[in-house]
Amino acid sequence: MSERSEFWGRHLAAIDAEGLSTSAYAQREGLAxxxxxxxxxxxxxxxxxxLVTRGGGGFVPVTVASPAHVSGRAVVVAGGVRVELDRLPNPEWLAALSGALARGVR
Structure with a gap:
């Protein structure tokens, strides 16, 4: 390590040891x-x-909880009605449902 590196290294170590901000230390010592x-x-x-590893290889056990409700598919039809189904329905059935909702049939 060169003299200059040692000089600045000592100052940086002092900043860490004293807990001062870098700007406060620089002002006190007359440094830039x-x-x-x-x-x-x-x-x-x-x-x-x-690299810092802890314990046995850096892996930790993880428990994955299943979501409360998982829908296979969701379709928003006329009037903003959201229909959740396990699989997509027949397109004709979906068109009939959408048309009925648009006409106000519930």
Whole structure:
């Protein structure tokens, strides 16, 4: 690590340790905020990335609940009536239902 990297690395470590905002630390130390952010990105990019896994392989058990009601098909016909069916009906039957609803027959 170069002298410059160490210099900025110490400042970034101090920011983390003190819990100050980057701008407050920069103002107190007489440093440019933009330089601190630039060095933070640069030093992070130089670090090797590690995957963190927990326990046995990173899998967790999941329980999937079945939905309360699942309809196979839903058709909205005349008058905004929603008809839910397990499968689509005969087109002639659907046309007759739609026509009857349009005429006001219930």
């Amino acid at each position: 905020v933009a330089s601190l952010y630039w060095w933070r990105r640069r030093l992070q990019a130089d670090k090797p990335q590690r």
